Amino acid sequence: MSQRSLFDAEPPAWEIDAQSMVLAATVVLPSGPPGEFDYAIPDTMADPRKPDVYVEPGRRVRAPLGRGNRPVVGYCVAVGPKPSSPSRPLKPLRGVLDPVSLVSPSMLRLTRWMADHYLTPWGQVLEGVVPSGVRGRAGTRDVTLLSVPTKVAARLTGLELPPKQADVLQALAASSKPLSLKQLAMRVGCTTAPINALRKRGLIESRVERLATDGLLAEDVAVERQPAKRLNPDQARTLDTILAAVDAGEHETILVHGVTGSGKTEVYLQAIERVVSFGRQAIVLVPEISLTPQTVGRFRERFDRIAVLHSHQSDVERHRQWRRIAAGDVEVVVGARSAVFAPTPHLGLVVIDEEHETTFKQDTAPRYHARDVALERTRAEGVPLVLASATPSLEAWRCSQPGAPERFRLASMPRRIGDLPMPAVRVVDLRVDGESRGAISRPLYQAMDQALRDDGQIILLLNRRGYSTHVQCPACGYALKCDHCDVAMTFHRQDNAVVCHWCDYRSAPPTVCPDCRSPRIRYGGMGTQKLEAEVNARFRGVSVTRMDADTMRRPGSHETALDAFRHGETRILLGTQMIAKGLDFPNVTLVGVISADSALNLPDFRAAERTFQLVTQVAGRTGRGERGGRVIVQTFDPDHPAILAAVRHDYERFASEELPARRALGYPPFGVMARIIARGASEPLLTAYLDQVAETLKRAVQEAGAKVRLVGPAPAPITRLRGEFRRHLQMHSPSGDAVRAALRAGWLPIKPPEGVRSVVDIDPTDML
């Protein structure tokens, strides 16, 4: 059916109010009312030959909203005929903001899915997905270009003009290309007055063009190209599995479970080469922390045109990359979480490296998980998705096992490249060997001493930054907490201050107990700063580098530190989890885990999984060269299944022990979880609000006969943050749709009172 016939359709005779069909745009708003609104498209905005003011899906438009017709900006998400009646006519759009569509039809469908899945208004999802630099066309500016019309140029000499104006016209006619107002004034040596006079007379014509303000930015650094590496049998098999999906041209999810050092990267590089040879693009998501020049360099060695997207880019740079990608000028997009929205015109493959990392979950609205969004996107676009990890998330793992609702194909790479052995792991029971009062037990000290004498390098992991992790008074039991948060203050010796790691509140370190004035106040607990001091004291003359959020503040400091370690200028690298992932230094012969159980007692059902991942990942940093490597794991809980499994590099053992426990409690991956977090200055108000939500939710669940279990409301594990109280309510269900239905019926309609903010987190990764 042609569009014309829709317009010609007669309104039904029984319709009292004569309806007619008008061309309308459906608009969603980035803030304000969450619904969809239809507006009539004026004829002036329906002409594709006028691209600057053409309304199409994916562009932003100006529209009048409400009885006062206050002007708002929204995203056009659809265009089509809509009924309009004289009693309730559609209001017309006021204008078009974007000269091109910012969101492709497939990306509109994806964001629509996110809006439903995460209970976030569609407009807010779009606002969170289109970078602000793209919206504002950062790095470009409207420039008025002046030229002499050909008709005028022909009779230039016959014109009677004041002297300045004659000069201006002469100069512009002589110019080979159009000039801006400023350029022309400069060339003639006059003000803009005579130029404007000529424009008014029609002797100079002008047009507006959008130009880059800075010309071309520095192009990609040329890197020497490297050929594909030879694959071992495990790698070849895995590549075949991926290529079979690529060649079939269908969606399939492949979980690549390869131990640390098994060469997963080379496999997906070669898979991408195939995809690129078809003229399609690939997206590779990596955790932000590993988006280093080294990682990016590996892609530059293999592909001519890559785009990098990460959160520390300027608006101008992000806009430029976005345009390159959208224009099809890029073969591979490498980026953090948000690169899953890269506007590739012909997507052929998505890879998520270190799939288990929690940084793929965004912790502000829209609270999406890049893995789940990638799954949805690749399914919709009919292309394969590769998830790669040495320690897959249990969510991904379960999907690779029989009986799961979602089926991933599993490709295992159980051996390291070159048949290098996995490093031997020794557990040090701190209940027995922790007598030395410091961070380094005797067995670890001896191993470090040995490694240094053998000319090896050492990595020490301690997942707490600062010097002392708590300040406590033995006399009265007082523990120093942040004034604004329910969190212990950490002493930082470098700044000589106690610091809150959640809100960055700082104050002077107390010398007496603030509560009972006892001078015996104690600074306890081990942070990376104290560990560094201990290493320096016990290994005099050995170069040590500490890597944590405090030493890595400046851009580039990450690279500097790692380069120094790579070149052997640093013998001991110590730090938080940022040193646990992805590093590949063959000379590291010892890894020490100072406290393997530090994350084990967090109030989080994933504590064991996190611990297993962290210990396994950091253990994988050694034994990557011919010299082998060993790992020392210090713990107060040496019999914990997660630590035992990590010690044996045995992922499947960990999974087979942890999954039944999750199943018994209905936790992910066997059930879907949602969390309502409410915060506000008044605790009673919070409690009243969340109790009411719980009540309406309970009723909604009952009426629907749904299997949804409510836990709480209760104070959140961090009861106070930045001066606000926090309470939460958890929901568990075998069905995500049941959870969403309950939230739509029992949470959305309850408006929080003034001073209370309420958010929903679907599939939360963080329980604090």
Place this chain on the structure above:
DNA sequence: AGCACGCCGACT
């Protein structure tokens, strides 16, 4: 989210 509409108290 913002803004018009509504229905009750102290003022010219």
Place this chain on the structure above:
DNA sequence: GTCGGCGTGCTC
């Protein structure tokens, strides 16, 4: 009588 308080509900 009416100016304005902010509770309520709608926005194509």
